[in-house]
Amino acid sequence: DTGVSQNPRHKITKRGQNVTFRCDPISEHNRLYWYRQTLGQGPEFLTYFQNEAQLEKSRLLSDRFSAERPKGSFSTLEIQRTEQGDSAMYLCASSSDLSREQYFGPGTRLTVT
Amino acid sequence: AQSVTQPDIHITVSEGASLELRCNYSYGATPYLFWYVQSPGQGLQLLLKYFSGDTLVQGIKGFEAEFKRSQSSFNLRKPSVHWSDAAEYFCAVVSPNDYKLSFGAGTTVTVRA
Numbered sequence: 001d002t003g004v005s006q007n008p009r010h011k012i013t014k015r016g017q018n019v020t021f022r023c024d025p026i027s028e029h030n031r032l033y034w035y036r037q038t039l040g041q042g043p044e045f046l047t048y049f050q051n052e053a054q055l056e057k058s059r060l061l062s063d064r065f066s067a068e069r070p071k072g073s074f075s076t077l078e079i080q081r082t083e084q085g086d087s088a089m090y091l092c093a094s095s096s097d098l099s100r101e102q103y104f105g106p107g108t109r110l111t112v113t
Numbered sequence: 114a115q116s117v118t119q120p121d122i123h124i125t126v127s128e129g130a131s132l133e134l135r136c137n138y139s140y141g142a143t144p145y146l147f148w149y150v151q152s153p154g155q156g157l158q159l160l161l162k163y164f165s166g167d168t169l170v171q172g173i174k175g176f177e178a179e180f181k182r183s184q185s186s187f188n189l190r191k192p193s194v195h196w197s198d199a200a201e202y203f204c205a206v207v208s209p210n211d212y213k214l215s216f217g218a219g220t221t222v223t224v225r226a
Contacts, residue, residue, distance in 0.1 A: 004156075006156075031212060033212075033213065033214075035214075040218070040219075041218055041219070042117075042203050042205075042216030042217050042218050042219050043157070043203070043214070043216050044216070045213040045214065045215070048212060048213060055212075056212075056213065091156060091157070093157075093214075095212070100145050100162075100164070100207055100212065101147075101159060101162060102159075102214060103159065104149075104156040104157040104158070105156050106155055106156040107155070107156050109154075
């Protein structure tokens with residue numbers, strides 16, 4: 001069991017550029033979640049998938065954000081036309097259908113300059 | 114409105130002393146409850162969870178938490194703190210009919226020698 005992995009770990013981009021992050025969940029987990037964490041705050045829910053179906057999106061997820069999980073395995077989170085307010089840690093987690101325990105990856109820290 | 118409150122932003126404790134971190138929640142029904150720990154620049158590690166049953170739950174790294182329904186609380190404790198326990202601690206909840214976690218703002222623990 002290799003745990004949840006995220007790539008890249010750090011991303012620095014200029015305002016207006018597009019960025020894409022990847023999350024690989026624990027292999028037997030069919031639920032996958034994205035959260036955003038800003039400095040000094042707890043993580044905030046963005047969206048989650050059950051297999052390849054995106055079941056819920058937070059109102060924090062503006063139309064510049066899109067997430068996919070095409071084959072029910074890894075997931076990508078894309079931010080288009082990045083803004084400085086998008087600077088945050090983006091966390092991915094996974095869980096099985098049988099348990100509410102979510103296991104988190106190390107996160108991708110995004111800095112928009 | 115549903116909420117999770119961690120009243121203490123920052124706690125400083127001496128190595129070897131006991132530690133208690135507070136968490137209160139406001140939910141329509143008793144949610145499932147979790148404590149996570151986050152070391153600087155890292156993702157979140159699950160310390161322990163409460164779903165039902167015995168209200169005193171044991172977790173990893175010598176931590177325990179007690180669920181008190183009458184006080185809507187789920188406080189985390191450790192009898193003797195080690196320097197490696199310096200980190201940020203998050204209380205999280207999820208409704209029984211939901212999957213997304215709601216987090217408190219976190220408590221930063223500093224351990225002095």
